[in-house]
Amino acid sequence: MASTKKAPLDPKKTLEKIEEQFEMFQILNENGEVVNESAVPDLSDEELQELMRRMVYSRILDQRSISLNRQGRLGFVAPTAGQEASQIASHFALEKEDFILPGYRDVPQIVWHGLPLYQAFLWSRGHVEGMKIPEGVNVLPPQIIIGAQYVQTAGVALGIKKRGKKAVAITYTGDGGSSQGDFYEGINFAGAFKAPAIFVVQNNQFAISTPRDKQTAAKTIAQKAVAAGIPGQLVDGMDPLAVYAAVKDARERAINGEGPTLIETMCYRYGPHTMAGDDPTRYRTSELDNEWEKKDPIVRFRKFLENKGLWSEEKENEIIEQAKEDIKAAIKKADDTPKQKVTDLISVMFEELPHNLQEQNELYKAKESK
Structure with a gap:
């Protein structure tokens, strides 16, 4: 009888098959047009307007925070412009009982979750009053140690599960943070115990100054979920509807006992890594900046809402002025806090x-x- 020769091992092909599964999830294209009708989330007109209001407000908060930093009135500031869809739309999918474990760029999410703005300013200054989270506001202070919040989130999520709560713990890091050991430990621990966690990697392309393709040989960060045995999703992080839908789905599965999810949001920070001396012109080209500016999440969502008759320049200007007034009052309250x-x-x-x-x-x- 002739022997049957087995096919040779082909681990490269196995990897390619895995990578092919991680396609970009998108609902709105750069022109604000729906390209994935079946995935459009069930949000009312009022909810769509509120999501846009928070995104515009957060852009102004970023601009004013940078100005206040330059005036010497704030300390540590990590710019957020360009990441509004990734940050605000992900938060919009959460509930009050959920816990947020932020990185240092994630101040907007914890402000919208209930942290008073003046305390966020005090945190920037390193003032202890900025770290005293009010009762009922389920957030931790922003983590400075890169990636450490991933391990903490696994623990908080396990605590939520053991208490039988219908809630999740969500955390954020950047593409650079995904290279840290805490990243792998966190997703692996949460996966092993089916803890209700959502791990978001905001892939803004450069960590501090290192391009993403120098961070890892993986085609996507989302595919790293496979090693932990948990679902992974690659999302257009400049598309607020796609981010919202992905986080909403992850939350529903988590509270139903299906465990954690890793979500990679492909986005871009328009400013420097932080205001502590980083110069993005040394590692980014103006051509790349221009390419990503065309994908601006606020411009994209504005077009979508305008086409539905839900937005106007007058409405946006009202929000801008309100944000400026709120920030002015918050920085005064921070200034009035005893040194x-x-x-x-x-x-x-x-x-x-x-x-x-x-x-x-x-x-x-x-x-x-x-």
Whole structure:
């Protein structure tokens, strides 16, 4: 009997088959036209207008925060312009009982989740009052350690599951954060325990200054979900309807006991990585900037709403003026907050201060009393 020769191993082909599955999910094209009718989320006219209001408001918050930083009135600021669909539309799919574990660029989401704006400004200044989250506002302070929020989210999500709550924990990082070990540990842990978590990677193309194709050999970040045994979704992060639909779906599956989801939103930050000296002109071309400006999420959504008769320049200008007034009042309230003393910081570091900090606290008390 003739022997049957087995086909040789072809792991490259296996990889290619996996990569082919991760197609970009989109509902609105760059002109604000619906290209995926069956996927359009069931949002009322009022909800569509509210989503746009929050996106416009957040763009103004970004612009004013940059100005305040340049005036020396804010400390750490990570620009968000260009990522409004990724940030605000994802938050719009959440409920009040859900927990947000933000990265340092994700201040808009936690403000819309209930953190007073003046406290967000105090957090930027490193003031302890900015970290005192009000009761009932389910957010953690923005994480500075890149990717650390992914491990924390797995733990918070597991706690939600053990308490039998119908809620999720959602977190965000950038494409650079997906290269951190905490990223893999977080999605793997959550997947193993079917914890109700949503992991968002806002792929804004450059981390700080390193292009995404230098971060990883993977064709997409979304496909990394396969290794953790959880669903992964690649989404047009400049399309608010697509982002909303993807997060809404992930949330519904999570609260139904189906575990976590990894979502990669393809987006672009128009400003620098942070206001701490980054110069994007050193690693990005004007041609690339112009290409992504044509995909602006606010312009795209504006066209969509205008075609439905739901938006106008007058309405947008009203929102812009309201945002400016709110920001003016919030920064004044932050300015009026008593300046932080060293003892204010030491006193909240531990429930019971260890001996060395007790000594330091007494030392600074004496200095501050003079």
